[in-house]
Amino acid sequence: MITYIVGFFIIAWLPWLPSLLWLVGFPVVGLIIFRYCSDIRSHAFSLLLGMAIALVYGHIQLHYRFDVAQVESIWKVSGVVVQLPDQQGKQARFTLQVATISDQRGIPPNPEPRYMRLSWYKASHILKPGDRLTLNVKLRPPHTLWNPAGFDYERWALARNIDAVGYVKQMLDHQSATDTGVDLLRYRFILWLTERLKDQPVVLSTLQALLLGDKRALEDWQWTLMRNTGTTHLMVVSGLHIGVCVAFGWWFGRLIAVILFRGKEYNVPQHWLPVITALLLSGAYVGLAGFSIPTQRAWIMAAVLLGGQLRTQRPAVWTRWWLSMAVVLTLQPLAMHEIGFWLSFSAVGALLFLVTQRHKNMALFMLLKSQWWILLILSPLLLLFFGQLSLSAPIVNILAIPFVSFVLVVSIPALLISVLGFSWGLDILGVLIKALWAGLSWVNALSDQWVLAIPQPSVIAITFAILGAVMILQPVNVRLKLVGLLCWFPVFLPIKDNVPPAQIRALVFDVGQGLAVLIETNRHTLLFDTGAGYPNGGTAFERAILPYLNQQGISFLDKLVVSHDDNDHAGGVRKVAEQLSLGLVESGMPEALNIPAQNCPSDLSWKWDGVEFRYHHPEPALKATDNDRSCVLEVRSQHCSVLLTGDASVAVESQLLKSMDHVTWLVAGHHGSRTSTSEEFLQAISPEAVLISAGFLNRYRHPHADVIERIERSGSRILRTDQQGAIVLGETRNGKCRIDTWREKEKRYWSAS
Structure with a gap:
């Protein structure tokens, strides 16, 4: 049975999904084992069976995933609302079980999705489970903001048969639910509770969570x-x-x-x-x-x-x-x-x-002991997954x-x-x-x-702690229990991955259509831009950046630089101020931020831990656009350098030509828009790699084809957050500059495409 389980684990952790043709080889392997390895016969068959089921499951799920080549079409979809819709005012999110789907010519996609998760930004109807809808929608495959310590939405969607996500363009028909399904009963129960407990939100949110598994009404203070x-x-x-x-x-x-x-x-x-x-x-x-x-x-x-x-x-x-x-x-x-x-x-x-x-203890003592045992067993896992323990x-x-x-x-x-x-x-x-x-x-x-x-305990330390917990719980002598206790010490002595002196480490987060770059030196941390804020009140900072900062134990920023006030760069400023302690806050448009900030002065330079920081942007003209007011920051160690230009246009780049030297990495201006990253600028700084922070299938079609062509002609390598996830920049111990992409480093078979 254990080997059967191992078969699932093997497939689930593969970076790519083997072809179903591999199944043809399983009987051959089985016959060989049956003939020559009788001692392990049952274990081998169990292993192959587990792998086969997991392999077939993976291919079935990926088969139904919406094809990225079909995203340009507008689809006419009819189906039934399932689960509880999340509707606040004019904004709604819901899951639709698809009955029929076709494009404007009446041709269905290949394959046809089973379920889709849709957003409706100007909802004109109150949705209920069981409602039958006919809609015009725009669709794309599920996509994750792929960052260290981030949530894997692609895997979450795959496990729940959600094959496409998108938004409603037009409601064509709405028929209220007629069948009394489980979801509709849950929905009506929530309405009944809401009517009677509308003046007691804490009681209402708690009952919804306890009785219905609906945690949406729980507030942040309750979770904390x-x-x-x-x-x-x-x-x-x-x-x-x-x-x-x-x-x-x-x-x-x-x-x-x-x-x-x-x-x-x-x-x-x-x-x-x-x-x-x-x-x-x-x-x-x-x-x-x-x-x-x-x-x-x-x-x-x-x-x-x-x-x-x-x-x-x-x-x-x-x-x-x-x-x-x-x-x-x-x-x-x-x-x-x-x-x-x-x-x-x-x-x-x-x-x-x-x-x-065998115990002869009182029930109360057993209750106390059960809590102690659960804490001891779960503590290593809680520290691994959440970095904290109550x-x-x-x-x-x-x-x-x-x-x-x-x-x-x-x-x-x-x-x-x-x-x-x-x-x-x-x-x-x-x-x-x-x-x-x-x-x-x-x-x-x-x-x-x-x-x-305890930020980011190592897997080795957690493994020792689990072994130690098991030893402590065993009915053995005190000496062995003390050995188990010693196994916990590595957890409390974490080895922090500090940046060596005079070197830099930068992380270009995958924040969708926006920009956020974390720069670390040996003892200092700087965040350049925060990503976007969303209409529902959430931010890219909370989704993409904060989990990593918590994992690393970073609670203080020596400097927050907000290039300018566009939402895709400054939308998370208030959340950053709420979640972190801040040193200096500088911006090209400090008066437009909702926290105290000062201007990022042109030509200001400073040095942290042997690494030089310098602002390069010219003084903006009186009629300069918001984009051209962006702070332009260069970070340079002895061997590597990175240049961040915010949304500065070609006009600003032309004024920087004489003051700029070669840089190792350039974060492309304005997410790869054709208004930035000119050919002359690329020739002047000759970057080894150009990094483009843009949203997956974004409506602006960034990066522009002209920009891609310019970069390719310059001979620079192109890396994109929408295709490769977060981009990690760093230096080896001997001073060589290196780049890692998170989607490649943490690849799983459902994210390989």
Whole structure:
């Protein structure tokens, strides 16, 4: 079974997907193993079977992905809204299950997408699950802003059968839902809750998260509070909530068995009834939560672990644990790339390890011990995935888990009472939920030291910590437990990847249609531009840049340079100021920023750690455009240099010709627009590589074909964030300049195209 699981892992981590022709070779390999390797026969067959299923799954999913060659067309699509639409005012985002699709000539795409995720920026209708829509849309394949520590949207979409994304150009027909599906029931339940709790947003958002798995209404302060107290899992419908339903269903089934079969215990097998009721009740809860992948995974684990109770010869709990993992991967072959996969199976593993040992302790002591074991097992993974650990989590969860479980159980009769017209049912829930948040706030306020932050612990250190945790939990002597404790030391002594003195490291983030470049020296950090701000209030800074800064433990910028005030360069300024401590803030248009800033003076230079920084832009004319007010910054070490020109035009470049020397890397002006990066400028600075920060299939068609031709004629190498993701610039120890692209460095088979 373990080798079967390994087969899924092998395929899921490949940088490219082997051809299906490889399947032809599997029987041949199987025959050879059957004939000559009888000792490993079953393991080899299991491995090949796992690889074959994962390989076929990958090809099926990639087959349906929307072809980038078809993005120019306007598509007429009809389909059904599934899941819960996210609609705020005139902006809506929703998932459409496609029924028919064709271009303006009536020709369907090849292949036809199954589901698509659409944005509607001027929504004229309120959308509900089950609504049948006919739309004119623009489509493209799912695409990720590919950055270090960033979210892999392409993999997320692939695992959920979302084959295309796009936006609505025109609504042609809207038919309201007529069928009463699960999603529509969830939608109506949210409307019912909203009507009754509109004056209690904290209670409303909590109930939506607990009962429906809808976390959209939770605010930033609530997420921060849960992270700091280690209770995020309480508001994410997962193993805990499914476990509560399983336990309630189990005891309900036992009660029914006692009533129905009293006096017939020896004649009627009753052990099946608690299992059935537990799975039915928890399955209904999974449906109420929208059949999301995490809830499916938790229910499968419960079903496999409980299913063993139905057999006469019950398999060992660890056999069931491995079997549940195998079933999850069979149904969700990319599940191992979900953080929840590792946390769920690790937590359940810790509890199984606890219950399989013989204990004669009180229930309270076992509860305390279970929290300690879960913390010990999950801590290395939490540090690896999130770079922080809540030290208050075991104490808080000892109280919070039973309390939230009680809220879940009480919510059923409370809601039924409210349906009958008595408001005190929801009033009771409101009191309990407010008490929960007040308690978490009180714990969080006790000390600022509850959260242990360790930026970017190495995989080796995490591996040692996991081994150490297992050794500590083993029933061995104290000396071996001390060895396990020593295995944790590398985690608390992280090796920071500092830039050597007199060298530079720069990261051109993939922020879509915008610009953001982080420049690091040995002891200083500078951010040049912040990327765009979005109509929904989000920013490219939060999506693309902040995760990397958190991973690296960077909380202070010595200097923030905002070239000018265009949204694609300055849209994240306020978020930067909220999330980070700032030294100097300089801009070509300081008066236009929404934080205190000063002008970036022409010809100002300074030196950090043996690296020279210099502004080169001329004084702007009175009638200069915003683009021509851009700060132009050169960063130069002994061996390498990078030039950032913002959106400066050819006119500004012509004034810089006499003052500029050769540079190693040029970040192309204005995202590769034809108004920048002139042939004369390229000849004057002769860059080894030109880096273009532009959005994937952006509406401006950047970079312009003329610019690409100019760069190619100059002999410079071209790198583009829309094609290669984030671009990492650095120096080797012996002073050679090097370039790495993140899409190539972290390539997976779904991102290889």
